Amino acid sequence: MTATFARPKVGVSACVMGQKVRYDGGHKRSHFVTDKLAEVVEFKSLCPEVGMGMPVPRPTIHVRELNGEYRLTDTRDGRLDHTDKMQSFFDRQRPVLDTLDGFVLAAKSPSCGMERIKVYNESGELMHRKGEGVFVHLLRQHYPHLPLEEDGRLNDAGLREAFVTRVFAYRDFKQNVLASKKMAELVNFQSRYKLLLMAYSPAACRQLGRVVASASEHWQSAIDQYLTLFMATLSKPTTRKKHTNALMHLQGYFKQQLSAQDKQALSEQIDKYRRGYVPLMAPMALLQHHLRHHPDDYVSKQVYLDPYPEQLGIRNLMQ
Numbered sequence: 064m065t066a067t068f069a070r071p072k073v074g075v076s077a078c079v080m081g082q083k084v085r086y087d088g089g090h091k092r093s094h095f096v097t098d099k100l101a102e103v104v105e106f107k108s109l110c111p112e113v114g115m116g117m118p119v120p121r122p123t124i125h126v127r128e129l130n131g132e133y134r135l136t137d138t139r140d141g142r143l144d145h146t147d148k149m150q151s152f153f154d155r156q157r158p159v160l161d162t163l164d165g166f167v168l169a170a171k172s173p174s175c176g177m178e179r180i181k182v183y184n185e186s187g188e189l190m191h192r193k194g195e196g197v198f199v200h201l202l203r204q205h206y207p208h209l210p211l212e213e214d215g216r217l218n219d220a221g222l223r224e225a226f227v228t229r230v231f232a233y234r235d236f237k238q239n240v241l242a243s244k245k246m247a248e249l250v251n252f253q254s255r256y257k258l259l260l261m262a263y264s265p266a267a268c269r270q271l272g273r274v275v276a277s278a279s280e281h282w283q284s285a286i287d288q289y290l291t292l293f294m295a296t297l298s299k300p301t302t303r304k305k306h307t308n309a310l311m312h313l314q315g316y317f318k319q320q321l322s323a324q325d326k327q328a329l330s331e332q333i334d335k336y337r338r339g340y341v342p343l344m345a346p347m348a349l350l351q352h353h354l355r356h357h358p359d360d361y362v363s364k365q366v367y368l369d370p371y372p373e374q375l376g377i378r379n380l381m382q
């Protein structure tokens with residue numbers, strides 16, 4: 064069985080899409096983004112620096128800390144401050160940004176960089192490398208749950224899986240829980256994500272269950288609390304050990320139906336995955352095969368079986 068997915072809307076730094084909008088007239092095309100991710104999401108590409116009126120090519124800019132505030136200024140002349148123009152660009156983009164389910168950002172940029180951005184003082188001397196881009200700062204402020212990831216980090220299989228999982232889950236949550244505002248949808252969401260959450264953090268899965276249990280009395284605060292913890296749980300790449308635990312849990316649902324031989328074969332596949340001999344897809348395909356022959360409503364609705372479109376091939380990489 065293959066799940067069907069609505070196409071999430073994902074923002075992307077235009078240079079990552081291959082557009083020649085960088086300060087030097089170049090681009091930073093990511094092949095995973097343009098060749099793979101583009102097949103399953105709807106991209107909204109934008110370049111904040113061009114959007115706020117800068118030309119291509121253009122003088123370099125950087126982040127300065129002035130009076131305790133991060134400002135986007137010209138590299139050579141700190142008096143040339145572009146921060147307000149960035150704020151205006153961001154405000155104009157709000158109708159589009161409101162619809163997004165994720166954002167892929169270009170690393171190392173004073174506008175789009177998510178982490179380790181150089182921050183300079185008033186005199187233009189380097190203070191530290193722990194900053195973030197000014198556009199990203201605004202994104203985080205206004206959309207605290209929006210999944211963000213940088214182009215380079217998406218080359219890491221674990222980070223790639225965690226990001227794509229978050230994007231599809233966020234879309235699902237907005238479409239089903241936030242849109243309906245129904246307690247039953249929140250309960251159903253937690254039930255559908257139970258095994259996926261267990262594969263990331265069994266402790267967080269239990270904690271989320273408690274948040275759901277209290278939600279009928281404090282809906283809005285429970286929703287905020289739930290989404291914050293849910294997205295934080297999925298933001299850290301999981302491990303083979305945790306996936307193995309979730310697979311064994313899933314295996315338990317078939318213990319009455321499978322022959323001794325089938326049980327043995329399934330245990331062997333899970334163990335081969337645990338040892339790193341086969342990718343996650345191998346035991347998962349076997350479990351899906353058994354589910355087709357022994358349907359189970361609770362197992363069938365588990366997002367863990369199909370958290371994102373198969374064609375991304377991510378589970379073939381998950382060693």
Ligand code: SF4
Nearest residue numbers: 076078110169172175
């Ligand atoms: S990193 Fe951001 S601001 Fe810089 S060129 Fe790319 S899209 Fe434009």
